[in-house]
Amino acid sequence: MSSIPHDRAAAGHGTHDDHAHHPTGLMRWVTTTNHKDIGTMYLWFSFTMFMVGGVMALTIRAELFQPGLQVVHPEFFNQMTTLHGLIMVFGAIMPAAVGFANWMIPLLIGAPDMAFARMNNWSFWLLPPAAILLVTSLFVPGGAASAGWTLYPPLTIQQGMGMDLAIFAVHIMGASSIMGSINIITTILNMRAPGMTLMKMPLFCWTWLITAYLLIAVMPVLAGAVTMLLTDRHFGTSFFNAAGGGDPVLFQHIFWFFGHPEVYIIILPAFGIVSQIIPTFARKPLFGYASMVYATAGIAILSFIVWAHHMFTVGMPVAGVLFFMYATMLIAVPTGVKIFNWLATMWRGAMTFEAPMMFAVGFLFLFTMGGFTGLVLAIAPIDMQLHDTYYVVAHFHYVMVAGSLFAFFGGVYYWLPKWTGTMYDERIAQIHFWTSLVFFNVAFFPQHFLGLAGMPRRIPDYAQQFADWNMVSSIGAFGFGLSQLLVLYAVVKCIRGDGAKAPAKPWEGGDTLEWTVPSPAPYHTFETPPVVR
């Protein structure tokens, strides 16, 4: 722990940093209220959960390598799919986004720290207990929750105490997200440097501001839904039980009212990171800044009125199906605007292709493919065939892995010099990009075919006609999983200071405030606010 960058920064620069009388060792991390420390912890937590969820994914792919049961039992397989989903969404992707927000928002707007420094500490330290609840639920009688990450009743009502632990974990992670969001909104609205109007803010701050509002709007809805599950399970209510006057479909409506905005909660921060990276490496300002802001807001608003496209097969009235189909198709418009704006930013720039830019371009390419399959799924008559098949699995991995995760990798390489003061190893990063890109497509592209040909999702065993593509997909998944050790290696190398020393502004095209402070960023930055234009 002594090799963490800020200590070196404090010692090395010996400026006004030395009055930071923070505890050392473990207590430093437990008690810290520093946005950089907390951002670092969020990112490490996220990476740890990414590995845990990844091992679960590989267990799934190992079982699906061939037809027949070889590796696990069907009950355990269902626990793996459920926990993989919950852990990746709530444990890996969302905390990674909050980690970026903590580290970068104060640096991007010229603020000394987050608005509520102690709440920031608390919102991080809620996460490890939630993760422990989820992971240890594998070892309780009956095993972990196995009803899918969507937790649909009545199946959830049948489950053992693993389900209760999952419900509590969701409660805790929801509370953490809400606190994080309040912090981010307050910081952005109140702590911008003089002269930085809202419409001059870096786009990453805009996408996070909108994401934070989405979180505050929908996390309580999720908490309500899982609380109703809890009372149905233990306290004799019948919210979702037809025999008591309830309706199992009600849960799906509530869940997806949370779940669809959640999809944009996952992708909007990624949009923000890509919007920082592309102008930097194109050496050209972001094209259509204002329309990017409006498109982000448009996507966020639309996200509240499209939820039932996850439920086309429950048997809604035809008017309902039509409404949700049209509303969902509309999302293609603002999303398209964003893609076109990024392309226009690249157009006639002077581009270089360091790792952050490679991941941003990879993001653009693969996220757009996920967007097309999203459009296909929005067409209700086609969704009647594809709902709950591997086509859906392929679709959401294109937008969440090749979308969010690729953008986050881009962000890590982009800001690593600022975080650690050391340039990352470009060769390793390029290998990481290309292996990730190739293996990702080997793993997930064939899943489109499987879905079209009729393979349902969440099955541990399958008919013979699905055998070949499943084998290909499993090979890709293992390749993708192993590739991720490279990013760990690259990051550890930077933290150990093994590499070229990073200047304050390592990227020629960088024009945001974080490049005005030294690398690594001192423990305290912008104690005197910078003045913007």
Next chain:
Amino acid sequence: MVRFPLRRAHAARLLSGAAALAPAAALAAREWNFQPPVTEIARQQMDLHNYIMWICLVIFVGVFGVMFYSIFKHRKSAGHQAAQFHENTLVEVVWTVIPFLILLFMAYPATRTILAYKDTSSPDMTVKVTGYQWKWSYDYLQEGFGFYSNLKTPLAQIENREPKGEHYLLEVDNPMVVPVDTKVRVLITANDVLHAWWVPAFGIKQDAIPGFVRDGWFRAEKIGTYRGQCAELCGKEHGYMPIVVEVVSKDDFAKWAAAQKQKTAAAADDPGRDWSLKELVARGEQVYAANCAACHQATGKGVPNAFPALDGSKVATGPKGDHVAIVLHGKPNTAMASFAQLSDTDLAAVVTYTRNAWGNATGEALQPSDIRAARK
């Protein structure tokens, strides 16, 4: 629009590399598009999918053509100087309006198909489909008979002790049978948790929701056997509850229905009959294999921490009344569902069997009349 068999054959050739050498079975393992449609709806779904894929492909080539052109031409290493423009209202309006117009061209045919998909009016016949953990049942309401449809694939194939058959996991003991060219309305519900009834070749997928009845329809145009699977996660055997529908000629259907009615009448048990312990145990073993063994296992040992053992259990060796009650009503908040849908005789047999199998030796026999009394 390019028709499906052509595209599939073409793709198979492309993908298999040495097509001439590849055996037909290997091609079948590499299916990559919708199953051949046999209803108007499924055909429209496939045409719509092809149509939208073509539009997406054109956009894809256009957009990424521009991107890769830019990547190759506008790079610093090629000596390109960065322009500094960052706004153009006209361009912004154009790339907002054009996608919107394209969406209209997608929405029109989609609306037409979904209206037809949802129109279950004036069916020629109605079949009620019920999802159970983990099998389907089909009730022919007008004809007055019904039956369960269980997975037929032997466990030995699933556990890799025997080679897998051609229809591995997609074969059942009693398939649903319907006449060709007939509008069949299916009323879909479930007994315990959510399931979804899906036959890809018919283009129909409808969730089965306990406590609610939803409907759908299909009119199969071609005689043949069509296979699908449960499409909504329903517990541990979710992957093992296939759907098989045989489409037969109208004459064959009439013959089949008559035979089913006869079979139902013949199989009806005389309610007053007194059964011997041996008869009950023999019948109960079959009922147990079809309904109970998935969780409690054929050995009666259950699965530790998940499904309790019946061998030596307090319920199976304790008072008869409690045992019958739990089978009739299930155990709340667990996977033990109510089995009240089974006949009195089947229930009497299976309770008797579990009280006298493995190490359990109560020597007690329950009669169908005991169950009848307990139901009240």
